[in-house]
Amino acid sequence: MLPLETGRKLHRFDLNGSQGVHxxxxxxxxxxxxxxxxxxxxxxxxxxxxxxxxxxVDEKDFAKPSEALSNSTVGQHLRHTLEFFICFEQGYExxxxxxxxxxxxxxxxxxxxxxxxTLSRISTFIQNLNSNRSLKLxxxxxxxxxxxxxxxxxxxxxxxxxxxxxxxxxAIMKIGIREVAPYITLPFDFGIAxxxxxxxxxxxxxxx
Numbered sequence: 001m002l003p004l005e006t007g008r009k010l011h012r013f014d015l016n017g018s019q020g021v022h023x024x025x026x027x028x029x030x031x032x033x034x035x036x037x038x039x040x041x042x043x044x045x046x047x048x049x050x051x052x053x054x055x056x057v058d059e060k061d062f063a064k065p066s067e068a069l070s071n072s073t074v075g076q077h078l079r080h081t082l083e084f085f086i087c088f089e090q091g092y093e094x095x096x097x098x099x100x101x102x103x104x105x106x107x108x109x110x111x112x113x114x115x116x117x118t119l120s121r122i123s124t125f126i127q128n129l130n131s132n133r134s135l136k137l138x139x140x141x142x143x144x145x146x147x148x149x150x151x152x153x154x155x156x157x158x159x160x161x162x163x164x165x166x167x168x169x170x171a172i173m174k175i176g177i178r179e180v181a182p183y184i185t186l187p188f189d190f191g192i193a194x195x196x197x198x199x200x201x202x203x204x205x206x207x208x
Contacts, residue, residue, distance in 0.1 A: 039159055042194075043126050046166050049190055050078065051119045053173070054112050056184045063110045066176035074176045079109035081169045085122045088158050091135065092125075097158060098138040098148065131156040167193055 054062070057074065065071040083102040091097025107114045133155040138148040170191030177184050189197055 039131070039156065039163070040126060040129065043159060043163050043166075044123060046163060046170070047119055047123045047126070049187060050081070050166075050170070051116055051123075053177070053184065053186065053190075054078070054115050054119070057112065057177075057181050059112050061181040062112045062115075064180045066179045068179050069172065069176045072176075073109065074173050074180065075109035075112075075115065077169045077173045077176070078115055079105060081166050082108060082115070082118050082122060084165050085125075085162055086118070088162055089122065089125045091137075092129070092133065092155060092158075095134075096136045096138060096150075097153070100138075100140060100148075126159070129155055129159065131159065167191060 053074075062075045063073050065073055069077070080102075083105070084099055087097060087099045087102060108118055109115075131154075135153050135155060135158065136150050137153040137158070138150050140146065140148040172191070174186060174191045177186065
């Protein structure tokens with residue numbers, strides 16, 4: 001992640017929570033401190049890592065339940081991750097994003113070739129993204145009703161949100177991969193936040 005200054009609010013996922021548990025918290029952010037090109041490159045790198053993972057995995061293992069993931073599959077976590085990007089893409093065109101309106105497409109989580117095609121389309125969307133575009137975001141936390149609150153947002157904020165969300169699920173996927181497909185080689189930074197890598201590197205320097 002890039003350094004962020006105090007300012008506007010942004011939803012994030014806590015990567016230190018127990019696996020599969022989404023602990024939302026808020027951080028302050030001044031949007032003018034973000035360099036959109038760096039964010040685009042970071043997102044494309046994440047999508048490339050996911051594509052490499054799907055290329056390597058056998059189709060039967062892609063949809064194989066993992067005990068470590070409470071019998072969910074790597075494909076299900078990938079589908080969930082990609083459907084947030086799909087909601088972003090669809091909402092970007094309409095000007096209104098709602099991440100609750102995901103399709104839960106079984107084909108993405110069971111057919112690795114459809115998953116790769118989806119990754120390719122999302123990558124094209126990210127490459128052509130106008131990060132300054134103003135958008136609205138619908139959110140709803142009422143368990144008894146489909147009531148939504150609409151708040152102001154923009155494309156760069158939602159790009160950051162999707163990067164954070166993807167890294168969170170990549171960390172979970174890595175646990176499942178080690179169980180159901182240990183033959184896969186993942187890059188050292190797969191599913192690890194950049195801030196964590198920097199912290200680890202600083203610890204190595206301090207001890208040397």
